[in-house]
Amino acid sequence: MKNGQNFWETKNLSEMTDEEWEALCDGCGKCCLEKYVFEKGNTLVFTCIACRLLDRKSCRCRHYKDRHRYVPECSPLRFDKFKEYYWLPKTCAYRLLNEGKSLPEWHPLISGTPASVHAAGMSAAGRCVPPQPETDFQKYIVEWDDL
Numbered sequence: 362m363k364n365g366q367n368f369w370e371t372k373n374l375s376e377m378t379d380e381e382w383e384a385l386c387d388g389c390g391k392c393c394l395e396k397y398v399f400e401k402g403n404t405l406v407f408t409c410i411a412c413r414l415l416d417r418k419s420c421r422c423r424h425y426k427d428r429h430r431y432v433p434e435c436s437p438l439r440f441d442k443f444k445e446y447y448w449l450p451k452t453c454a455y456r457l458l459n460e461g462k463s464l465p466e467w468h469p470l471i472s473g474t475p476a477s478v479h480a481a482g483m484s485a486a487g488r489c490v491p492p493q494p495e496t497d498f499q500k501y502i503v504e505w506d507d508l
């Protein structure tokens with residue numbers, strides 16, 4: 362497609378079809394890492410602990426369609442609730458577009474391949490761990506540049 366004719370360039374998030382909305386996800390898996398908010402200072406921290414449904418190689422959810430059966434606390438991303446998603450990583454395609462930014466060159470919609478997000482080192486692949494005891498979460502806090 363020519364510049365300016367791609368749906369993510371011509372539509373805002375509220376105008377996208379369900380298919381377009383889903384295609385926007387880059388598959389980085391970083392939103393599927395455990396996060397904690399410290400009340401003092403209201404600080405959000407990411408850990409490298411993956412959700413139990415995350416395939417840590419592909420960074421895809423293993424039961425995406427019926428994930429709420431297994432992980433009721435998983436938040437569905439919806440445009441009308443976008444303000445609640447302050448925890449999305451800075452590279453998240455939804456966050457970028459919502460902030461009026463462009464998709465990066467490694468985004469699968471630009472590169473044409475889902476592998477590009479991993480090749481660019483922008484996914485959680487290879488740097489996340491399986492679920493851990495909750496009392497240990499501080500050991501797994503990470504400060505990746507792309508979070």
Ligand code: SF4
Binds near residue numbers: 385389390391450455
């Ligand atoms: S952070 Fe955003 S782009 Fe990455 S997997 Fe989650 S929803 Fe998709």
Ligand code: SF4
Binds near residue numbers: 429
């Ligand atoms: S249930 Fe699936 S989509 Fe939700 S956080 Fe876990 S891996 Fe991610």
